[in-house]
Amino acid sequence: MKRCYISDEHLNGFVEALMGRGPVIAPVAKQSRFVFEKLETVDDLMLDYDTTILPPKVAFFPTKQELVTFDGKEAKSCINPTDQVLFGVHPYDIKGIAMSDKFYTDSHVDENYMANRRATTIVGSSVQKHYKHAFFGSVCMEVEVIGHDMFLTRVAGGYVADVLTDKGEALLGLGQFGDATDAQAGEADQVNQAAMENCPEKLENTSAQIRDKMRSSFRSDVWEELSEDCFSCGSCNTVCPTCYCFDVQDEWGLDGVSATRCRTWDSCLTAEFSEVSVQGGCENFREQRAERFRHRFMRKAAYLNEQLGGPACVGCGRCSGACTADIANPVVVINKIMEQ
Amino acid sequence: MSCSCGSNAENVFLPKEAEIISAKKMTDTETHFSLRMKDGSTFDFEPGQIVEAGVFGFGEIPLGLSSSPTQTDSFELVVREVGKVSKALTELGEGDTMMIRGPMGKGFPLAELRGKDVLIVAGGIGLCPTRSLIRYIMARRDEFKKFTLFYGTRSPKELLFEEDLVEWRASDGVACLETVDQADESWKGNVGVITTLFEKAEGLDADTHVIICGPPVMYKFVIQKLVSIGIPHSNVFVDLERRMKCGIGKCGHCQINDKYVCLDGPVFRFSDIEELEEAI
Numbered sequence: 096m097k098r099c100y101i102s103d104e105h106l107n108g109f110v111e112a113l114m115g116r117g118p119v120i121a122p123v124a125k126q127s128r129f130v131f132e133k134l135e136t137v138d139d140l141m142l143d144y145d146t147t148i149l150p151p152k153v154a155f156f157p158t159k160q161e162l163v164t165f166d167g168k169e170a171k172s173c174i175n176p177t178d179q180v181l182f183g184v185h186p187y188d189i190k191g192i193a194m195s196d197k198f199y200t201d202s203h204v205d206e207n208y209m210a211n212r213r214a215t216t217i218v219g220s221s222v223q224k225h226y227k228h229a230f231f232g233s234v235c236m237e238v239e240v241i242g243h244d245m246f247l248t249r250v251a252g253g254y255v256a257d258v259l260t261d262k263g264e265a266l267l268g269l270g271q272f273g274d275a276t277d278a279q280a281g282e283a284d285q286v287n288q289a290a291m292e293n294c295p296e297k298l299e300n301t302s303a304q305i306r307d308k309m310r311s312s313f314r315s316d317v318w319e320e321l322s323e324d325c326f327s328c329g330s331c332n333t334v335c336p337t338c339y340c341f342d343v344q345d346e347w348g349l350d351g352v353s354a355t356r357c358r359t360w361d362s363c364l365t366a367e368f369s370e371v372s373v374q375g376g377c378e379n380f381r382e383q384r385a386e387r388f389r390h391r392f393m394r395k396a397a398y399l400n401e402q403l404g405g406p407a408c409v410g411c412g413r414c415s416g417a418c419t420a421d422i423a424n425p426v427v428v429i430n431k432i433m434e435q
Numbered sequence: 436m437s438c439s440c441g442s443n444a445e446n447v448f449l450p451k452e453a454e455i456i457s458a459k460k461m462t463d464t465e466t467h468f469s470l471r472m473k474d475g476s477t478f479d480f481e482p483g484q485i486v487e488a489g490v491f492g493f494g495e496i497p498l499g500l501s502s503s504p505t506q507t508d509s510f511e512l513v514v515r516e517v518g519k520v521s522k523a524l525t526e527l528g529e530g531d532t533m534m535i536r537g538p539m540g541k542g543f544p545l546a547e548l549r550g551k552d553v554l555i556v557a558g559g560i561g562l563c564p565t566r567s568l569i570r571y572i573m574a575r576r577d578e579f580k581k582f583t584l585f586y587g588t589r590s591p592k593e594l595l596f597e598e599d600l601v602e603w604r605a606s607d608g609v610a611c612l613e614t615v616d617q618a619d620e621s622w623k624g625n626v627g628v629i630t631t632l633f634e635k636a637e638g639l640d641a642d643t644h645v646i647i648c649g650p651p652v653m654y655k656f657v658i659q660k661l662v663s664i665g666i667p668h669s670n671v672f673v674d675l676e677r678r679m680k681c682g683i684g685k686c687g688h689c690q691i692n693d694k695y696v697c698l699d700g701p702v703f704r705f706s707d708i709e710e711l712e713e714a715i
């Protein structure tokens with residue numbers, strides 16, 4: 096791995112050069128929070144953000160995505176990727192993207208996601224401020240932070256830039272990069288290590304322990320207790336970088352003949368999610384709120400844990416902050432299950 | 436709304452066009468479609484597999500194929516009108532185009548059923564997906580041993596595929612037993628829930644392989660009867676329905692605990708799912 100350095104005074108020039116080539120999606124301020132959005136000016140870039148409201152997968156899997164369009168005669172694919180840079184992604188979110196990449200390619204490749212993903216160059220950045228519910232230093236340590244092309248770590252006077260792929264290498268010519276000194280490289284390692292250690296919240300058990308205990312707690316009454324105040328609003332799903340469920344709906348064109356088939360993010364916590372018409376009647380196989388609450392944790396901490404080798408949770412803490420009822424925090428829920 | 440579209444390559448959501456060769460109303464709510472792919476390709480599938488059938492502007496719904504793959508010039512689907520997509524499909528007629536994706540999922544375990552006695556227990560529209568297997572067995576009769584069909588509906592007017600029933604009743608080595616929950620004047624046959632047919636059936640033994648497809652309430656009672664005959668849960672296969680938005684293991688809608696109906700099913704070995712609380 097090549098380790099370079101770019102000084103604060105040259106960073107903006109680098110970002111502007113990226114913006115000159117195509118869209119740059121990066122953290123920008125939105126009221127008191129942050130969002131990943133297309134940069135209009137480099138001054139909007141907020142590399143010292145704590146976390147964003149929605150995860151960076153919005154760059155290749157927008158909340159609403161057109162899949163197929165129909166002109167009244169013929170159906171056509173809406174896959175139409177644009178080369179773009181996703182800039183300033185924190186390590187936990189890079190891990191979340193690596194998980195999504197796997198989910199969208201396992202068994203059937205979903206090009207509606209993958210074409211956009213391949214057209215995206217990812218530049219990660221170190222965590223400079225912790226979100227109040229972050230626990231990325233203690234969850235899913237088995238799954239690597241991979242799939243990004245360059246990674247910037249905040250050090251004195253600038254950033255150490257780790258070049259990870261050819262796509263990352265290709266960016267070097269766009270900025271005033273020099274080689275990182277040993278001292279700068281050492282500082283970067285320390286900064287990233289400290290970010291892991293200084294998370295405000297912490298899970299106490301290993302991925303394997305969590306997986307086994309989750310499975311065996313399936314019929315426990317504790318799910319009832321934990322989900323008592325749940326509104327079934329689905330916010331914990333919506334903000335999650337590893338949630339990937341969606342709904343598919345058609346929309347008519349204004350001519351009343353053409354139509355577009357779109358997908359939108361969906362939430363397994365909502366009551367309608369698992370409804371099905373069986374033999375003309377309506378069944379819901381996860382009718383109770385506790386069953387849906389449990390499904391979210393089973394899926395992340397047991398089912399997908401088995402496939403990934405660690406929970407499908409990267410410890411961003413977004414769900415903890417998004418839940419009005421204050422019951423979605425995986426640290427609280429998983430630690431509670433582990434005590435049973 | 437429109438989009439500037441790229442190539443059609445590899446979009447798993449892009450359906451293919453099928454021409455409707457015939458559309459026959461079977462009951463007040465069911466329509467039977469016979470179709471063929473417009474691009475001339477044969478539609479290869481296994482009995483028990485599903486397709487996503489759709490009409491643009493309305494959407495798609497999962498349907499079990501109801502013809503046998505031994506019939507290669509066309510394939511068949513039955514649509515029950517229950518919601519807006521099935522209503523739009525029902526309104527299609529001969530010569531119209533139906534949008535099809537698939538086939539998807541795992542069908543009936545043909546290799547395991549060959550050389551065995553087979554019992555199919557179908558309730559209501561559960562006859563539609565199982566008909567793909569029934570017709571397959573009929574077409575390749577010598578590959579299977581004794582074949583028994585239990586078919587139950589609420590009333591005689593809900594009986595589906597009456598022409599097939601006439602043929603199956605008359606076939607050698609086939610026991611076709613029917614029942615209705617409530618008879619009318621025309622009905623001469625058995626009256627009662629589907630499990631009452633077990634008393635009438637002959638030759639069911641512990642080595643019989645069983646397929647069940649019907650309303651969820653039916654499963655438990657049928658399986659109790661099977662256990663009393665000594666048929667292990669591992670020889671019982673159930674065909675389950677779920678809402679399916681993608682059919683490719685992504686959207687999450689069809690999940691039963693950690694299984695996907697669209698990938699691992701719709702046909703499941705009962706012993707693989709009996710512990711799953713969300714299954715039946």
Ligand code: SF4
Pocket residue numbers: 324325326327328329330331332364417418419420421422423
């Ligand atoms: S756990 Fe919280 S965020 Fe999730 S659905 Fe329930 S109330 Fe909404």
Ligand code: SF4
Pocket residue numbers: 331334335336337338395407408409410411412413414415425
């Ligand atoms: S479950 Fe919560 S903490 Fe874990 S990745 Fe999803 S939003 Fe972040």
Ligand code: FES
Pocket residue numbers: 678679680681682683684685686687688689690695696697698
């Ligand atoms: S139908 Fe989407 S995951 Fe099975």
